[in-house]
Amino acid sequence: MQFDDRRRFLAKVGSGMLVGSLGASLAGDLGISSACAEDHDGRLTFGDMEPLVALMQETPLNRLQRVLLDRIDGGTELRTLIAAGALANARTFGGHDYVGFHTFMALSPALEMSTELPSERRALPILKVLYRNTDRIQQFGGSSREVLKRLDTLKHEGARPTGHALQAATRKADVEQAERIMASMADQPAQRIFNKVQFPVQDDANVHRVVLAWRAWLAIDLxxxxxxxxxxxxxxxxxxxxxxxxxxxGRPDPELWVLLPKLLDQYKLIGKPVGTRRGDDQWIEELAWTFFRSNRSQAADAAAQVLAEGYEPDQIGEAMSIAANLLLLHDPGRSRDQDGDKVKGSVHGASVGVHASDAANAWRNIAAVSDQRNTMASLIVGAYHTAGQSPHVRPERWPLKQDAVEAIDDQSELLKITEGAVRGRDQALAAAAAQRYGELGGSPRPLFDVLLSFATSQDGALHAEKYYRTVTEEFAKTRPSMRWRHLVGLARVSASEYGTPAPGYEEACELMNVDA
Structure with a gap:
């Protein structure tokens, strides 16, 4: 059998598996047939996962959640559904669509959120994000407009590919050359590909650029x-x-193109052993305020200097995270009503603090799993990315309603006040109650449970899952004396985003017979 014939045969087998797995009657009702998986030239397919990936793309939205719940009842694991959703998303959007790549970035956080919920509610964040995923895929055009094609249709590069070569191609917007380079290293270990992809990722300070890279890395394990x-x-x-x-x-080249290599060379960071020095609380606080107050090039220089002095890399990551949280807690909120639920005074979605926190979390995590060069580079770029944003917020902390809770010593009462304030969209009271609860030594888990319910039920302008996961990770990694501020920020964002339930959420609750 010739290669092309064999490929078409396997595609038909894959579509037949999908029809078989659903049953001919149901597949017909859903509009899925062997035709949907017909392998046009260069189509990217996923072997044994293809039937489930196709289901994510082709199932009509009004049937999707029932079909997914049937799969769960039949023994399909939640992580398998997320994996199929991620592949369907990557194939369709390939990083090109705003809602599409935001949905991809929400998939692994939704899976992590599910592990924190009672067993009868664990599927809710999964169904919520997969509903958004399929909805956007179908709006985008589904299989007829897939961005990513098979790499084996490209002629591989003869020379050994490098991160610098990939970076040069992306800087010129040379799609064919970049794809050839990716094709040439498609069979390399994931870690090696990841480190080469970091070169173009480090070229500019863009939250989607870095968070997409980090969430893609997490999805590889899945x-x-x-x-x-x-x-x-x-x-x-x-x-x-x-x-x-x-x-x-006609925009100018990004400053980082020159600044990053200059700092790596100036401080002799390439090949330098990773440091082990740790700063005390005051040192971390001062570095965080340096990042908060400085312009971007000054912050990058400060990070490079600290690395050269032998400080442990994650010390810079911790300071970046705290500085990003300062941006959130100093943010006066939007100055006017914007699209959808982003009303005046709100801080959820694409706000300065939420974006800075998600970006700092991604740079910090990428630095922790990268090679030596990218560890150094990611933290310098991360500091650059975090800084320069204080002109967009107040110099003093945004005021909380501390007088409303300062006399309350009952932790259970404070949890009720936090929940009620979120439902009332009272950011100042929700944050104040969360802060007072922490001052009294309250256990974080009950407060996380209150806020998790809103991250699960609300749309959050595409950011609810991602930001919730950022806070849980940063809370766990930040020193005890400073970690609670992340939960205060989450309480504020939860109150900001409340009032716009996620599409499909109420339907999922009804199908699962749980309270919305």
Whole structure:
């Protein structure tokens, strides 16, 4: 059998598996047939996962949640559904669509959130995000508009590919060259591909650029090493699109193109052993305020200097995270009503504090899993990214309603006040009650449970799951004397985003017979 014939045969087998797994009657009702999986030239497919991936793309939205619950009842694990959703998302959008890549970035956080919920509610964040995923895929055009194609249709590069070569291609918006380079290293270990992809990712300070790269890395463990290149190509495609826009609009080259190599060379950081020094609380606080107050190039220089002095890399990451939280707690909120639920005074969604926190979390995590060069580079770029934003917020902390809770010593009462304040969209009271609860030594888990319910039920302008996960991770990694401020920020954001339930959430609750 010739290769093309064999490929078409396997595609038909895959579609037949999908029809077989659903049953012919149900598949017909859903509009799924062998035709939906017909393998047009260059189509990217996923072997044994293909039937479930196709289900995520093709199932009509009004039937999706019932079909997914049937799969769960039949023994399909939640992580498998998320894996299929991630592959469907990557193939369809390839990092090109705003709602699409935001949905991809919410998939692994939704899975983590599910583990914190009671067993009867664990599927809720999964169904919520997969509903958004399929809805956007179908709006985008589904299989007829898939961005990512098979890499084996490209001629591989003869020379050994490097991160610098990939970076050069993305800077020129040379899609074909970048794809050839990705094709040439598709069979390499995931870690090696990841480190090369970091070169273009580090070229600019853009929250989606870095968070997409980090969430793609996490998805590799979930989906499998064989799909590493597919997942990481999203970041490369995002960088290519960004360069295309820059060139078309005549914008100047990003400052980081010159600044990052200059600092790596000036402080002799390439090849330098990773430091082990740790700062005390005052040192971390001062570095965080340096990042908060400085312009971007000053913050990058400060991070490089601290690395050269032998401080442990995650000390810079911790200070970045605290500085990002300062941005959130100093934010006066939006100055006017914007699209959807982003009303005047709100701080959820694409706000300065939420974006800074998500970005700092991603840079910190990428630094922790990268090679030596990218550890140093990610923290310098992360500091650069975090800084320069204080002109957008108040110099003093945004006032909380501390006088309303300062006399309350009952921790259970404070949890009730926090929940009620969130439902009343009272950011100042919700944050004050969360802060007072922490001052009294309250256990974090009950407060996380209160706020998790809102991260699960609310739309959050595409950011609810991602920001909730940022806070849980940063709370766990931040020193005890400073960690509670992350929960205060989450309480504020939860109150800001309340009032716009996520599409499909109430239907999922009804199907699962749980309270909405």
């Amino acid at each position: 989906i499998g090493q064989q799909h590493a290149s597919t997942l990481l190509r999203q970041s490369v495609q995002f960088c290519l699109q960004d360069s295309k826009n820059r060139l078309e609009k």
